[in-house]
Amino acid sequence: MNAKLTLHKEFSIGETDRRVFGSFIEHLGRAVYTGIYEPGHPDADNDGFRNDVAALVKEMDVPLIRYPGGNFVSAYNWEDGVGPLEKRPVRLNLAWAAKESNRVGTNEFARWAKKVNAEVMMAVNLGTRGPEAAGNLVEYCNFNGGTYWSDLRRSHGVADPHGFKLWCLGNEMDGPWQICSRDPGDYGRIAAEAAKIMKRIDPSIELAACGSSFPRMPTFGEWEYTMLDHLYDYADYVSLHLYLANHNADTANFLAASLEMDSFIKTVAGTCDLVGAKKHRKKKMKLSFDEWNVWYHSNEADKKIENWNEAPPLLEDIYTMEDALALGCMLITLLKNADRVKVACLAQLVNVIAPIVAEKGGKVWRQTIFYPFRDASRYGRGTVLRCPVKVDKYDSKEYCDVPFLEAVAVYDQEKNTIALFAVNRNLREDLQLDAEIAGFEELRLVEHRVLCGSDLAACNSANSENIKPVAAPGGSLEKKPGSQRLNIALPPASWNMIRLEAVIPGTAL
Ligand code: AHR
16 A cells, blocks of 8 residues: 655654653552652662653653542542651542552652653642632742742751642542532633732642543533633643443444544644634643543453452553554554643553563563653654645544544754654555655755564563564655655554664755
C-alpha cells in the first residue's frame, strides 16, 4: 500500500509545549508506595525514593507530573500529608478503597519531582473540601513566608516556596464515581470562587478546570458549556480525559479510536470558543489533556482485590505491542492539536496503567508503551508541521474513514532537524511512504527506528524485553528542485520515528 505526505517548513500548526509530555502520579495502588517510593529497597535514596525508577522516569524526559490525583484528590486532606511523619494520620483512601499512610505528601513529592527534573501540576480537592482549603494549599506551597500557612511550610523544613505554577481545580467532578461529584453549575460556581482565592494569593498560577471525564459522558458538551459560563474568566485550561480499550479483540477498531480523541479535542475547543464568543472575550482557552492512555487489561483482576490494604496492586495493566500502537496514535493526535493542547499527562507513570513497572523489592522495567512516549518526548519538541496525508482509508465497527497512516512531523529549528512520527495501521502490509519535504536545506536521514512485531499480543516483563525499537533498513532521500523526496517503508502494524537533519546548516535549497 502506498502513502503520500507533504511537509513544508513554513506551514505549521503550532509549537509543541514541552508540558504535553507530562505524566501523572496518583495516590492509587502502587504508584507511590512500592512505586516511586520504597524505603529499604536496595536502590532507594536517603529519602526512600527508588533511584532505579527515577532513572527510567528521566529516560522518558517527563517535564511535568500531575499530583496527587485523580479520584484520590476529591477526598484528600492535604494537611494530612505535611509535617512530622510520626504525626501523620493513616486515613481511608475513599476513592480506591485502600489505606493511605500519608508518608508521602506535598513536600516529599516536590522533592522527588525535582530529582526527576519535572515540574508539579498540583490538584486541589473540590469534592469534600472547597475554596478555603484550596487557598490554604496555595499559600502553603507558593507564599514566601510571614503568614500562617507559609510559615507552617517553613516550620516543616521547606524554606523556599515550591512555586507550583499549574493547578487543577478538582478532578472529574462530572463523574458519579467521584467523591462529592457536582452538577456543572455547582462545580462552575465553587471552582470560580476557589480560583479567585488561589489567584489572589499567587497571581502567577494557571488553573485547569474539569472538563468531561470522557467524551461519551451523557453530560458531555452541556458540562463544558455550563461550567465555563462561570469559569471562563478564571480558568486558563479545560481538562480532557480519555482511556482507550480493546474489549472486543478488534484491533482495527482499537487503532481507529484515536479519531475519537481528535474529535473530542476539536469539540471541546469549539465549545470553549462558543462560550468565549458569547461573553465577547478575546481570551482563547487552552486545553489540558491531563489523563490519557490505554486502560482495560486490569479491569477483571481489580474486582478481586481486597479493600482497605496499603498499596494494593490496582490498575496494573500489562501492555501489548498493540497498545503501543494505540498509544502512538494518541501521541500523534496530541501533537497534531498543538495549537490548542498545551498540557497533557500520560496516565499514569509508575505501576498504575503505566509505562514503568517497579517490582516490590525487585527490578524496574519498561512496558511496550514506554517507547513511543520516549521517542516523542525526546524528539517531538519544536514546530509541529502540517502533515497532509494521502492514503487509503478503512471503516471499522465504530469509526469511518480511518486513514491507514497516522503521522505528524516536528521541526526543531535550533538543531535543524525534523522528526516524523508515524503509525502504520495496516495490519498486513508495508506502507510505502513517499514524503515530499519542501522549504528545508539539504537533509540527510539520521535514523529510522521502528517498534513492531508479528505478535500484537506480545508484552515485556522484568526478564524479557520482547518489544523495543530497532533500527529499520532506512530509505532513500532524493533531491528535487525546491524539495526533497523521502521514500521509506513502514512495516505492518508499526510505530516509526524517522529523523532527518540539515547536511550543511544555512544552505537553503
Ligand atoms: O487514572 C486513573 C483514574 O482515572 C483517575 O483517578 C481518574 O481521574 C480517572 O477516572
